[in-house]
Amino acid sequence: MEKLKDLAAIVAEAQRGELVFPTSVNAALALQLVLADPDCHDEEVIRKVLAEPILAARAVALANSAVFRSNGAALVTSVRAAVMRLGYRNLYTLAAAMVVRQFGAKIQDRELRAQAEQLWRYTAHVSALAYVIAARVTRVDADTALFAGIMHEVGGFYLLGRADAMPGLLEDPEDWMGAAQEIIARELMKKLKVPEPVANAVVALRGAVVGIPPEGLRDTLLLARHLSPVPCPLPRNEDSYPTHSAALARYLDEHSEILACLDDAAEDAKSMSSALLV
Secondary structure: OHHHHHHHHHHHHHHOOOOOOOHHHHHHHHHHHHHHOOOOOHHHHHHHHHOOHHHHHHHHHHHOOHHHOHHHOOOOOOHHHHHHHHHHHHHHHHHHHHHHHHOOOOOOOHHHHHHHHHHHHHHHHHHHHHHHHHHHHHOOOHHHHHHHHHHOOHHHHHHHHHHOOOOOOOOOHHHHOOHHHHHHHHHHHHHOOOOHHHHHHHHOOOOOOOOOOOOHHHHHHHHHHHHOOOOOOOOOOOOOHHHHHHHHHHHHHHOHHHHHHHHHOHHHHHHHHHHHOO
């Protein structure tokens, strides 16, 4: 009964816009604000990235990943060069990734912390795969798919962080996997200024089946989740998953060129996910 009260309190906080953000994300949030300004200048962006060493390291690592070093481009060795190569949209995604990851960074409970670490590894792989799938299969904007992949489990990260101070909060998935998780995720995405098309695609994942053939941002994320080599540690709505899995398996069997394409791009996805995990 107590955990239901705790969950209700968290949902009520979210609905009032009173979300609890770690103080460690201030630099990332400040960078997001700068990048959202159409009149922002490169020098200001570079200063904001340099102000947060973890963000600076990830920017350089991502700029040197296989996807962004096409055609034998030279290794990036400075934040300035990384900013120029990645562009503002991908820097915004990196800032969002730092915010999402920090929700679970201070967890003390060993089991919850292990879940948060696995959830981040899973998120990094899904994001990288979404980028590749968008570019090569579904033909949606790859940068948008990367960003959506980072955000698609933001509600799970937030709840894991809150559960550290509220023992038993997540013991019964049926209590929080439905409307409660959706409300929290929507309010978090609103706070982080996630564009509505991305927010809608993320919310639409719950209980969804991948379209045959896969199309659009939602299907891009569903396919990336299906192919992730790291499983999600959080429970899913499994009502339609067996049908989804069988239908998708048949489709992929009949379209071997898709898996071949993804196999060709596996190194790109691995390189990008490693950069996000720095």
